Amino acid sequence: MTAPINRPQEGTLLELRNLRTHFSTARGVVRAVDGVSFTLDRGKSLGIVGESGSGKTILARSIMGLLPKRGTIRHGEVLYAGQDLASLGLKGMRKFWGQEMSMIFQDPMTSLNPLMRIGHQISEPLRVHLDMDKVNARATALKLLQDVGIPEPEKRLDQYPHELSGGMRQRAMIAIALACGPTLLFADEPTTALDVTVQAQILDLIQDQRRDRNMSVILVTHDLGVVAGHTDEIAVMYAGTLAEKASTTELFANRKHPYTEALLRSIPRLDQPSHTRLLAIGGRPPDLITPPTGCRFAPRCPYAEDKCRAEIPELEAASADHSFACWHPVGSPRWQSKQDELVSTGVLSASGGIA
Amino acid sequence: MSDTVIEIPSRPNIITSLVRRIPPLRKWKFGLVLSVSYIVVLTFLAVFANVLPFVRRYNVLPKGAEARRLASYRGKPSSEYWFGNDKLGRDTFARSVYAAQKTLTIGLASIVAALVIGGLLGMLAGYYRGWYDRVLSVIFDVLLAFPAIVLALIVVGRFFQGGRLNLGVFEMDKRFFGVIVVLTLLSIAPLARIVRAQTLSLSQREYVLAARGLGASSWRILVREILPNLLPAMFSVAFTGLAVLLVAEGGLAFLGFSVQLPFPTWGFMINEARSDLTKGGGWAVFFPCVLLFLTVLAFNVIGDRVARRFDIREATL
Amino acid sequence: MRYFAQRFLQLVVVFLIVTFVTMVAIQAASKDPARDLAGPLNSTEARVEEIRKHYHLDRAYPIRYAYWLKNLVTVDLGNSPTLGASVRTLVGQRAPITLLLGLYSIVLALAISLPVAVYAAYRRDGPFDRFISGATFAAVSLPNIILAVLLGYFFATRWRIFPYAASKIWPWDNPGEHFKNVALPTVTLAVGLVAIFVRLLRSDLVNTLQSDFIVMARAKGLSPARILWRHALRSSLFSLMTSVALQFGGILGGAVVAEQIFALPGMGLLLFQAVQQKDLLVVQACAALFALAVVIINFAVDMLYAVVDPRIRHARALG
């Protein structure tokens, strides 16, 4: 794709400053995203990991400005290439959508218009944003379908979504998202609705396209396995806040937040013998209308003490590529003594940890 | 023809579910309160019409001297005649209340009968599917393709010319019964279709599968698992359906296919007084019209509230 | 193709059942159908016997029905004794008026309800939406007899804008007069339809606008107008189409009231007169025509689904 403007190849692309997204509902204000800050460089990929209700999807949509207007309260700044997106207004955002940033959704079946041919859906943004004529747009759409590796692309242009397989639909959606050559691509659980063998193909495809086009990618997922192989950095979300953010290798090698640790230990792993006891996190995520004071993970955290329940830990940088929000991170004295206690009482097995 | 489905939400996506829970800008329950009070008052009047002094004290069919006195009727509402009177000098208020008695009974009896029959047929068609479903859907199509007035002609016009009908426990006017039969027949098909579509979607739910896995009989599944989930929708449809039936009864009565003696329903009253409209007889048309409109509106409001309470999508009847 | 054939067959069956039941019920309800057919005048015993033979009223119902069907196919349904004309002429003169009336009211209702519903759904819970919601609620609750009486009183009797007693004028003869004649009955029928259509389409559109592919369309940077008209509207039309088909029967039924009040000589009025005068032949013919119209519109809407939704097309190509 030809980029509409000359873009710098490096530097910061996206910066969030204390972003908050709240929804006013009948029961009260839901603090779905509550003070998230981070930066993302051009050409890099960031994984946002969290369980359902952690606010990861709403965070992605808040950045893009794709939330319904009614009842949504957004504070904080989203700086895109130095420009505050909040100041753009809906009309200005429309120029950004599709051209500067675009999005892939979880379920390709419901996210593609069921009554419109694939070719038309791909050429629509081309015609709207790049003023292409019909013939040109169709040729470009064909090229895009080839790029995303759909077999028999000519035929697919005139087919409807229900005539394609799940993997092909997701490829078509990626083609739509890539159509106008965006700088930032959001992928919101892009493979959750797909089979594992197809999931691997789609993740590879996103990775390849990112490299070819020097895009930044934000990959939202609940699956730590998915981000491990496919992102440069990872942000772990819990109950609307960032628990930990680090480069991928650093996070897996040297996780600091007890939530990240618990998450990793609760996943059954292939390389463990079968019937290995999993570490379950007790309780369930907090109600976001009345979140706990202090650290939001404290009620479920085995290492929590009074300070954790009273004071909110800030996200602090431990090193250049690692920051976390915890009073007693993994490896701290309290963590160590509590860990020994848990092992001795049999709650944790000594081998329960991950190498 | 595909069916009108009332969608029972299963798992809406997080954002829409969040936004949908936002209260509507007006939390205006006023309409509901007003509607319910109106219906309560109207029902009270209708039920106790024969006992209430302010309904009874007026001679509905004036004779002799009173009739002569009223021959030069004024028609306008007054402290004596609250709703005025018609060209025969009859008191419109008393007649309207007696008409309410008839209209409400007819509407209620028809919608209950239609819900029981249509609900049962719809449930069976949706649950058993196959040939059963196909035969029933042809029957529903037939019922829908029947012109209402021909149905009314056959049932009211011929079978129930007049006289009393003895149904063991009940004894009632034949014509009255005929109107109920017509209205029931007219509403069975639309109701059955709604229930069928609902049952179809409910019987795909895993808890129905679970009950079958437990060895529950089909009857038990229908009664214990499916019916309770159908009830909110049926409840809502009962009110909107009642509103539709009141309109339909009005039309039939207007054309003379409903009860007329000793007291007509509102529709007939409107038609009766219509020719008098230009000669100052407007009040005798106005009040039955207002009552009919308000009653239909009240039932619609209640039905709508019930539907919203249970998050049921709007259905057409 | 197989689906169409099946569906068509089913509707033929429906048509046959409706006409058969009508015939049996009407004739069984009469003490002596032959005497009714002979009419109130000149009903000598010989004449009655002649009619009994001519319409095969001495035969079993299935055979009578077979003869009636034969007559239907040859469009020779006998003469009406009371109205003094052949059934074919009567129905042929009256039916087009009613069909036009139905067509006008549906077209009018759709023309009003589409933009109104789209705008109300787009500005959901805004002032316009709330006003429309209240207005349609009132309109749905307004029985057409009341509406007709009011319209008639004000527009015809009082202000004399439209004629009260309408006469039959074809649109190609004098369009102005024609529309003046049918205006009030059309509006009578259309008001309720507009209310139903707006509520239905608005609620479907609101649902569609919350679906994933609309978020996707927004994420592509499309304009709200394009999203509404190109993406959302088409997938929200299904209930509306079903409703049009369902309401069609109701419109023809409602036409009886409208034609009666405005004295418009359509099929509704004919049916009403025939019913009052026990004119079995005309009633049967009208019922058949009514059933035919309902069956055809059902079939048409069914086909239209496939045009609008490729998934249905696909499923039907398989089945």
Next chain:
Amino acid sequence: MAGTGKAHLHPEGDALLRVEDLLVEFPVGRTGLKVNAVTGISFDVLPGETLGLVGESGCGKSTTGKAIMQLPRPNGGSIAFGGQELTSLAGEGMRTLRTNIQMIFQDPISSLNPRRKVTNIVMEPLNIWGIGTPEERLKKVNEVLEAVGIDPERAASSRPYQFSGGQCQRISIARALVLDPKMIICDEPVSALDVSVQAQVLNLLEDLKAKFGLTLVFIAHDLAVVKNISDRVAVMYLGKMCEVAKSDDLYLRPAHPYTQVLLNSIPVPDPKVRPTGNQRVQGEIPSPVMPPSGCRFRTRCPIAQDRCAAEEPQLQALGDDHYVACHFPLRTAN
């Protein structure tokens, strides 16, 4: 792959459940075409064992689970439970036998009737079978609820939507346990749950299995989950059986190319394990309406040869309770 054959079955009397040549078909509309959901698979489950059925969508694993429950009745093959043939049982006999096998479904919300109180839902099986007096029933229900970690008092006054997904799944498990079944078929019981809750439910299943002496059939698409909970794993593809082995053995020494592909595709939460592109399988699962001839995996198999299209492989023993249906297995009998 996609093999038939019964080489892997244990001697007749040993198994609690023995499924042979199971065949399940669904009609496609009214076309006369059929979805071959399950075509002639055989397996058995030993008493006290957990057998995992794993495969991607359309492989027939859920269909198999439901067919064991006779929901609906399979189109062919035999299913013997404790020596008793289920497919020929009808009426009362079938109903009675059903109490011995229970099922847990994927969607915890949809598998509980939203309009009934939780205690009633769990008591329903006892009501259906008329077991015990009302007091005894309530006692039993409360016991079971305690066992799965649901507060009986809260259950008595609440409806399913007042519980979280994980808790609903516990309630489903309680309902399955209340009749003291011998076997529970778990159909994707954790795939709708978050990982932290998934671990709770998996641990609970392990505990209950030990406590009540249950035999489990665990159906899931996630090989890591299946491997963790199962003693033996059967890998399915497009209505056929590919490989059956002890779960650790399957992971360490997969013999079927499809098992290998599946193992390679699973994203590992460890950035050091970087999957490479050439390990990926191409294409997607073919339509079960017109499955490929011979071995059904051959269209995507990296090592397929002419013979795979012509001849359907049979399950063959590799030793140590490990069986594979492939003409060119990745390893041979030791």
